[in-house]
Amino acid sequence: MTDQPLLAVRDLRTHFHTFSGTVKAVDGVSFEIGQGEVMGLVGESGGGKSVVGFSILGLIDSPGKIEAGEILLDGKNLVAASEAELRKVRGREISMVFQDPMTSLNPLHSVGRQMDEVLRLHTDLDAKARQAACVEMLESVGISRAAERLKAYPHQFSGGMRQRVVIAIALLARPRLIIADEPTTALDVTIQSQILKLMRAQIAEKGASMILITHDLAVVSEMADHITVLYCGKVVERGRTRDLINAPSHPYTRGLIDSIPDTVNRHDRLSQIPGTVPDIRNLPKGCNFRDRCPRAQALCAEVEPQLEPQHGTLSSACHFPLKPGEAA
Amino acid sequence: MLGYLLKRLIQMTLVLWVVSVIVFLMMSFTGDPVFMVVPIDASDAEIAQARRLLGLDDSLPVQYWKFLTSLLQGDFGRSYVFRQPAMTLILERMPATVELVLVAMALAIAVAIPLGVYAGANPQSRISRVIMAGSLLGISLPGFWIGMVLIYLFAVHWGIFPSSGRGDTVEIFGIRLSILTWDGWTHIVLPAVTLSLATMAIILRITRAGMMEVGRQDFMKFARAKGATRGDVLYKHGLKNALIPVVTIFGLQLGDLIAFATITETIFSWPGMGKLLIDSIYRADRPVIVVYLMLVALIFVVINFLVDVIYMLIDPRIRLK
Numbered sequence: 001m002t003d004q005p006l007l008a009v010r011d012l013r014t015h016f017h018t019f020s021g022t023v024k025a026v027d028g029v030s031f032e033i034g035q036g037e038v039m040g041l042v043g044e045s046g047g048g049k050s051v052v053g054f055s056i057l058g059l060i061d062s063p064g065k066i067e068a069g070e071i072l073l074d075g076k077n078l079v080a081a082s083e084a085e086l087r088k089v090r091g092r093e094i095s096m097v098f099q100d101p102m103t104s105l106n107p108l109h110s111v112g113r114q115m116d117e118v119l120r121l122h123t124d125l126d127a128k129a130r131q132a133a134c135v136e137m138l139e140s141v142g143i144s145r146a147a148e149r150l151k152a153y154p155h156q157f158s159g160g161m162r163q164r165v166v167i168a169i170a171l172l173a174r175p176r177l178i179i180a181d182e183p184t185t186a187l188d189v190t191i192q193s194q195i196l197k198l199m200r201a202q203i204a205e206k207g208a209s210m211i212l213i214t215h216d217l218a219v220v221s222e223m224a225d226h227i228t229v230l231y232c233g234k235v236v237e238r239g240r241t242r243d244l245i246n247a248p249s250h251p252y253t254r255g256l257i258d259s260i261p262d263t264v265n266r267h268d269r270l271s272q273i274p275g276t277v278p279d280i281r282n283l284p285k286g287c288n289f290r291d292r293c294p295r296a297q298a299l300c301a302e303v304e305p306q307l308e309p310q311h312g313t314l315s316s317a318c319h320f321p322l323k324p325g326e327a328a
Numbered sequence: 329m330l331g332y333l334l335k336r337l338i339q340m341t342l343v344l345w346v347v348s349v350i351v352f353l354m355m356s357f358t359g360d361p362v363f364m365v366v367p368i369d370a371s372d373a374e375i376a377q378a379r380r381l382l383g384l385d386d387s388l389p390v391q392y393w394k395f396l397t398s399l400l401q402g403d404f405g406r407s408y409v410f411r412q413p414a415m416t417l418i419l420e421r422m423p424a425t426v427e428l429v430l431v432a433m434a435l436a437i438a439v440a441i442p443l444g445v446y447a448g449a450n451p452q453s454r455i456s457r458v459i460m461a462g463s464l465l466g467i468s469l470p471g472f473w474i475g476m477v478l479i480y481l482f483a484v485h486w487g488i489f490p491s492s493g494r495g496d497t498v499e500i501f502g503i504r505l506s507i508l509t510w511d512g513w514t515h516i517v518l519p520a521v522t523l524s525l526a527t528m529a530i531i532l533r534i535t536r537a538g539m540m541e542v543g544r545q546d547f548m549k550f551a552r553a554k555g556a557t558r559g560d561v562l563y564k565h566g567l568k569n570a571l572i573p574v575v576t577i578f579g580l581q582l583g584d585l586i587a588f589a590t591i592t593e594t595i596f597s598w599p600g601m602g603k604l605l606i607d608s609i610y611r612a613d614r615p616v617i618v619v620y621l622m623l624v625a626l627i628f629v630v631i632n633f634l635v636d637v638i639y640m641l642i643d644p645r646i647r648l649k
Contacts, residue, residue, distance in 0.1 A: 057553055062452065083558075091555035098553075103546040108568050108643055121555045153644045169554065 005032040012069035021281040025051040027233040040220030043230035053179045058086040092122040095170040099182040101162035105154040112150030122173040141168045160191035232288040239314035247324035249310035347625040361612040405615030414615040425600030429585040432524035440531035448539025466529030475522040475595040492597035519596040527581045538570025579635035587624040
């Protein structure tokens with residue numbers, strides 16, 4: 001990538017100062033996304049994925065705080081931006097799709113009004129043009145009789161339909177980056193693939209980039225150009241999707257991949273990563289993953305591994321990375 | 329909708345009937361109005377005569393029946409004291425009370441909603457803590473004390489506002505109003521403030537609680553992610569979702585103040601219904617009390633109905649059944 005990436009996150013640290021200690025939800029995360037790229041941000045629950053998304057939009061509320069790092073949109077640092085500047089970025093340059101469509105729409109405003117709000121905020125269109133744009137957008141996300149449906153309220157839509165509305169809202173002002181935070185987790189499996197296909201098509205059509213936040217590597221492997229894997233608020237591995245899925249170098253990524261049900265090579269039992277994510281307020285010395293890692297050795301308890309280039313396009317933070325073809 | 333209205337109307341009638349029975353019985357058991365009317369040295373014959381004139385010599389059911397039938401014919405009885413129709417007496421004084429209460433409620437809303445929204449949106453800030461402490465005072469200080477303090481400070485000490493009466497009034501469609509004259513305004517300020525404080529405090533606290541609840545909802549964050557201003561997020565998205573309990577309390581308080589602004593009216597010699605009620609109770613002026621209580625019941629029932637309609641306007645998920 002020769003020119004400047006659309007978004008570059010550099011050493012982002014977002015911490016939450018709670019009564020029971022400081023939670024380093026995001027602790028030194030860096031990545032880049034080019035124009036038109038889709039990046040998967042993967043990890044278990046509590047891994048800090050959503051916090052990355054909210055940090056980018058400046059939506060971290062007390063007791064959370066971005067302690068350090070840069071978030072560069074076209075080279076402009078959003079961490080240092082004022083609230084007024086951030087408002088022009090939100091929805092206009094970067095928009096977001098939330099996890100649960102049942103709660104992300106305001107129950108008391110009609111769908112039309114909620115869509116119109118984005119256009120009123122970010123465009124100079126008159127009422128008629130805004131209405132037309134809303135109808136067109138609603139149709140393009142697969143909602144029929146759109147003009148009528150604009151008057152409807154969220155409770156009159158099913159979950160899948162609501163997520164389509166949320167996606168329509170996110171796309172309305174033609175943002176250059178969409179942050180999708182587990183956009184299909186709350187939906188039925190049958191609806192999931194529909195919504196994913198829809199998002200991929202819409203993003204390709206509009207030339208936008210996307211950060212797809214998910215715990216589901218299967219989803220991300222279909223959608224993303226490259227993947228960043230988070231563990232305990234840190235990047236443990238990243239690289240192009242094919243390299244990372246086919247031959248991950250970090251045992252954590254290996255574990256995530258092995259726990260996807262595989263219809264071709266059926267096993268009797270689905271493998272899983274033993275143990276749980278450690279208490280993030282009280283992380284052990286050395287590698288955070290060592291207690292769950294089949295390859296851990298004495299060194300792992302002493303020195304925290306840093307992100308280093310591995311085979312192919314991969315980088316990972318592991319003292320004993322996997323080579324291609326090697327089992328965990 | 330029509331079915332709902334009909335059902336509601338039947339309910340209202342039923343409530344009013346029950347109230348009429350209770351009010352009638354209560355009145356029958358408290359004091360004998362005859363002795364308020366006759367001279368202190370009246371003979372037995374004179375007392376019996378007075379009793380007959382007032383229609384008090386019949387049995388209770390017969391008295392109630394007469395009371396109810398005349399009620400249905402629009403005859404609400406005559407005041408024993410003023411010898412005027414009880415309804416006319418009350419309606420004459422009603423505008424003064426309603427005017428005072430509406431000004432007080434408007435004041436309560438104008439102060440309580442913005443402060444409540446602020447305190448709900450910034451629960452940790454120092455200003456919010458001051459607001460909440462102030463609201464606690466508003467709830468716990470008795471109205472009569474606040475009224476007297478206000479009179480002392482603003483009327484006696486500084487002489488900014490008058491301490492009693494309505495001041496100049498203007499008659500519009502036969503209703504005398506103070507709020508249309510400057511003098512009337514100066515008179516209404518102190519009693520309105522006194523009357524509004526408790527309501528203000530309650531509405532403030534409920535608004536705050538609602539806003540704190542709503543603030544945790546995803547759609548608030550989604551609205552911010554769309555780029556909406558803080559004001560829009562709080563008022564257009566947040567407040568509307570916090571409004572249902574506020575409207576409920578508003579309705580109850582409105583009825584309550586109209587019915588029982590008595591203490592404030594007494595302190596400020598405001599010539600409203602409340603003062604008439606107190607005077608009538610002292611004089612055992614039964615018809616006035618009865619009509620008053622019936623009217624209050626009607627006001628409550630109507631306000632509650634309006635509150636239900638407002639629910640529906642606020643929340644499209646609520647349907648009237």
